[in-house]
Each structure stands twice: as structure tokens, then as C-alpha cells.
Amino acid sequence: MISAGTQTQITTIWDQYISDNKTVLDTKGVPYDDIDNNRLKAIVTLKAIVQEFIAGTIDIAEFKTAVDSFNKQHNFWGFTSIKGQMFFNLLLKTSEGEVEMQKLTTLLKGCVAEPKDLQDALNKIEALDKYVSAIFNKAPNKRKAPNPGSIGYFLSYFWQIHDPQQWPIMYSSMIVSFTDIGLWESPKTQKEAYREFYTLNEEIKSILSKHTGHVVSNWDAEHAFWNFRTVTAYPKKEKPVNIPIVQTEITMEQSVSALTQASFDIYDYVPRITANLIALGKEIEDSNSGKGSKYEKAVCEVFKQLGFVIESLGQGKGREPDLIAIHKEDNVAFIVDAKAYANGYMMGASDERAMREYINYYCPKLKKEGIQRIGFIIVSNGFKSSFDSFVNDITWRTDIKRFILLSSDALLHLLAYRIKDQKDLSEIVETMISLGKTITAQDVIQQFDDI
Known part of the structure; x- marks a missing residue:
């Protein structure tokens, strides 16, 4: 039974959601346009994909690809993140061999089918948990194994595709909100967690239905708590002194979407030597020769902390990029140029000529060293233009x-997630390559944070 005080908190969260005109933000903080109707339309296609898999019309690999492809175009449930598609990818990757793949296929067909009731749902979670835990516990590198902690979200996503009214999705963001208002105490297993989550969600819907005078759905409750998500459930550590921190406190009056801010304080993990990177990126010194040199050194330090082998160039070494960042294990190198501009960086003609010179000189040099995959990174606090014409020409005409x-x-944020979750540099590199031409903090959060 939820206490009277907590019930008041729940209705306050709902009232805030209503006062925000039921605004639901996507992972980049942009309001969704009628998310519920878009979900209903998307469910028609997703349900057909699930049924094809259960019926054996498509195999498990085709099922994974179809779900991935659809959600990349219609990401209304956050499935593209860690506990969704990444979990699915690792599940298949670690189930090697024809016999094991058939075992997984049979298990997954049963698990993604709609449960008959809550007990059946819990049995499905328990079955998949047993399978995944066996892989996870034996894995020498657990970062490359599917995490059992993803199972509740993963399966409840598919169940909601069958019946949105019956099955709530166990979002991590909702767990954080439940923790913030004192409702959650971390059950030991995924089975216990989903039972607790389902029960709390039903109680919350009942409280809100009584409060509003009409039936409140799973999606109504989800949206209200999704936008309420805060980071207050994570204890704050003392910040380094005299270091500018670009961060805002989240309150009820400053609702954010589920993935517009990391679920932890990145400055608890970013080393002190790099923590003032953003402040340095705004610095404009009197001396032209000195302008930006501290920022360049800080950028170089971050790439070192990420695990790259660094060839430091830049200030004092003539017409050079600031550094070359090499990851020999994956045959990857990045030519990196750091730009400290208080109002955002816009490329000039001289910069364009310089970058072409860097590329023409260093690409052949790196290829002679056996590096086959070469990229170019401009780091700055912000960018004033898209650079489309220049970028298209470079990627078409050079290496x-x-x-x-x-x-x-x-x-x-890349460094914070690397340190916090002990991510491989290979995963960081592939993330940078896959996220798109312009990468923001929100893009990194969406890739690595819980849903």
C-alpha cells in the first residue's frame, strides 16, 4: 500500500505533466508529435514482425535485424539503447553454434509471445534470466556479454507490442523516479523486479484514475514519470574546487526527457585534469599564439584517458593538427583539431586549406604504418554551420x-561512460563512427545510458 504522502507526490507529478500540456520529449529533448497515436500505428508493423518470428517465417537473426531497422526509423520506445537492441545483439553474438542458436530461438519465441497473466510473464523472465545468466557468469569479459539486468525491459517491450493496456514497460527511468519518491528498493532478481514494478504501476494508475476521474493508461503513467525523471537518486560527490561545472540541477519545474541528461554526475568520473574542458573551450586569450592552447592540451588529455595512443602536435610545431589519436587494435586513427571559440566554431577558408594539408600529409603516413581506417575529428564547444559541402568533398576525394x-x-560524456562502465575503447570508437557527423552529449547519453 502506497502511503498518503507518496500518493500526494504521485498526483503532483501528474499535475506537473498536465501543466506541461502532456508534453513528451524524445531523447534529444524535442517534443514528440502525438506519440501515442504514432505508437499505435507502429505496433501494427511491430506485431507482424513478432508474429512472423514466432511462426518461424523469419529466423532469429532476421527478427533481430527487422526490429532494429524499424526502431531506428520509429524509436517511440527507446529500444535502440543499451537494454533493448544492444542486449539483443549481444544475446545472439554470444549464442554461437547451430545447436545453441536453435535453443535460443525456441526460448525467445516463447518469451516474446504475450503472457497469459502476470505469473506467466514472471516465468518467461525467469527462463530467459537463467539462460542469459549462464552466459554472463562464464564470460571472461562481461562487457561483451548480455546483461541479465536488461531482461525486464527487453521482454516487457515485446509484451506491450501485443497489448499496451495490459503490459507496462519496465523503463530504468521509471525505476529512478520510483526511487526518488521512496517506492523502490532494488529487488534481487529480474523476476522479482518486474513483479514489484507491475504492482506499483497498477497502484499508481489506480491513484491517478481516482485523482483525475478517468481511467489512466500505462502510457499516461509512463509519460508523466518519464518526464519527471531526475538524477537525485544518485549520490553527489564533492566537485573539484575552482573548476567551472556546466550543469543544472533538475527540479520538478525543469522536467527533462528520459535521455537528455546522464543518470549520474559525469564529474564524479571525469578526471580533474580534464574537468574544465568546456570552460577552456570558451576562453579567449590576448595572445594569438596562446589562444586555445590550454583547450588543445585538455582535448589531447581526454583522448589519452580514453585509451588512444597519442601523437601530440599542435601549438609550437608549425602548421599541424593538434593530435593524432590511434587505436592499433582496430586499425583506426583520427586526425584531431581542437577549436576554442566562445561563440561556436565556423570554418574559414584558411582552416579549410589547413585541414586538407593535414589530411594529404598524414593519411599516407598512417597507411604506411598499417592504419587502414582514418577519420578526422573537430572538437569544439559548438558549431555554427553544418560543414556539409566540405565534409562530403573530404570523404569522397580523400582517404x-x-x-x-x-x-x-x-x-x-564519452570519457565518463568509458570510466564508469569500463567500456572497451573499441566500443567508444564504433560509437563515434556510428553516431553521425555531429555528435552531442545527448547522442552519447542515448547510446550508453539506461532507458
């Missing part, structure tokens, strides 16, 4: 395979 505009904030 540069990827051109990235990386914000200082995004770079710090």
Missing part, C-alpha cells in the same frame, strides 16, 4: 572515412 564534429560536452 578520410569519417568526418566528425564532436562537442566538448560529448567528449567528456
Whole structure:
């Protein structure tokens, strides 16, 4: 039974949602246009994909690809993140061999089918948990194994495709909100967690239905708590002294979407030597020769902390990029140029000529060293233009395979997730390559944070 005080908190969260005109934000903070109707339309296609898999019309690999492809175009449930598609990818990757793949196929067909009731749902979670835990516990590198902690979200996503009214999705963001208002105490297993989550969700819908005078759905409750999500459930550590921190406190009056802010304080993990990167990126010194040198050194330090082998160039070494970041294990190198501009970086003609010179000189040199995948990264606090014409020309006419505009904030977030979750540098590299030409902090959060 939820206490009277907590019930008041729940109705306050709902009233805030209503006062915000039921605004639901996507993972980049942009309001969804009629998300519920869009979900209903999407469910028609998703349900057909699930039924094809259950019926054996498509195999498990085709099922994974179809779900991935659809959600990349219609990401109304956040499935593209860690507990959804990444979990699915690792599940297949670690189930090697024809016999094991058939075992997984049979298990998954039963698990993604709609449960008969809550007990049946819990049995499905328990069955998949047993399978995944066996893989996870034996894995020498657990970061490359499917995490059992993803199972509740993963399966409840598919159940909601069958019946949105019956099955709530166990979002991590809702768990954080439940924790914030004192409703959650971390059950030991995924089975216990979903039972607790389902029960709480039903109680919350009942409280809100009584409060509003009409039936409140799973999606109504989800939207209200999704936008309420805060980071207050994560204890704050003392910040380094005299270091500017670009961060805002989240309150009820400043609702954010589920993935517009990391679920932890990145400055608890970013080393002190790099923590003032954003402030340095705004610095404009009197001396032209000195302008931006501290920022360049800080950018270089972040790439070192990420695990790259660094060839530091830049200030004092003539017409050079600021550094070359090499990851020999994956045959990858990035030519990196750091730009400290208080009002956002816009490329001039001299910069364009310089970057072409860097590329023409360093690409052949790196290829002689056996590096086959070469990218170019500009790091700055912000960018004033899209650079489309220049980037298209570079990637078409040179050996540069990827051109990235990386914000200082995004770079710090990459480092924080690398340290916090002990991610492989290979995963960081593939993330930078896959996220698109311009990478923001929100892009990194969407990729690595819980849903």
C-alpha cells in the first residue's frame, strides 16, 4: 500500500505533466508529435514482425535485424539503447553454434509471445534470466556479454507490442523516479523486479484514475514519470574546487526527457585534469599564439584517458593538427583539431586549406604504418554551420572515412561512460563512427545510458 504522502507526490507529478500540456520529449529533448497515436500505428508493423518470428517465417537473426531497422526509423520506445537492441545483439553474438542458436530461438519465441497473466510473464523472465545468466557468469569479459539486468525491459517491450493496456514497460527511468519518491528498493532478481514494478504501476494508475476521474493508461503513467525523471537518486560527490561545472540541477519545474541528461554526475568520473574542458573551450586569450592552447592540451588529455595512443602536435610545431589519436587494435586513427571559440566554431577558408594539408600529409603516413581506417575529428564547444559541402568533398576525394564534429560536452560524456562502465575503447570508437557527423552529449547519453 502506497502511503498518503507518496500518493500526494504521485498526483503532483501528474499535475506537473498536465501543466506541461502532456508534453513528451524524445531523447534529444524535442517534443514528440502525438506519440501515442504514432505508437499505435507502429505496433501494427511491430506485431507482424513478432508474429512472423514466432511462426518461424523469419529466423532469429532476421527478427533481430527487422526490429532494429524499424526502431531506428520509429524509436517511440527507446529500444535502440543499451537494454533493448544492444542486449539483443549481444544475446545472439554470444549464442554461437547451430545447436545453441536453435535453443535460443525456441526460448525467445516463447518469451516474446504475450503472457497469459502476470505469473506467466514472471516465468518467461525467469527462463530467459537463467539462460542469459549462464552466459554472463562464464564470460571472461562481461562487457561483451548480455546483461541479465536488461531482461525486464527487453521482454516487457515485446509484451506491450501485443497489448499496451495490459503490459507496462519496465523503463530504468521509471525505476529512478520510483526511487526518488521512496517506492523502490532494488529487488534481487529480474523476476522479482518486474513483479514489484507491475504492482506499483497498477497502484499508481489506480491513484491517478481516482485523482483525475478517468481511467489512466500505462502510457499516461509512463509519460508523466518519464518526464519527471531526475538524477537525485544518485549520490553527489564533492566537485573539484575552482573548476567551472556546466550543469543544472533538475527540479520538478525543469522536467527533462528520459535521455537528455546522464543518470549520474559525469564529474564524479571525469578526471580533474580534464574537468574544465568546456570552460577552456570558451576562453579567449590576448595572445594569438596562446589562444586555445590550454583547450588543445585538455582535448589531447581526454583522448589519452580514453585509451588512444597519442601523437601530440599542435601549438609550437608549425602548421599541424593538434593530435593524432590511434587505436592499433582496430586499425583506426583520427586526425584531431581542437577549436576554442566562445561563440561556436565556423570554418574559414584558411582552416579549410589547413585541414586538407593535414589530411594529404598524414593519411599516407598512417597507411604506411598499417592504419587502414582514418577519420578526422573537430572538437569544439559548438558549431555554427553544418560543414556539409566540405565534409562530403573530404570523404569522397580523400582517404578520410569519417568526418566528425564532436562537442566538448560529448567528449567528456564519452570519457565518463568509458570510466564508469569500463567500456572497451573499441566500443567508444564504433560509437563515434556510428553516431553521425555531429555528435552531442545527448547522442552519447542515448547510446550508453539506461532507458
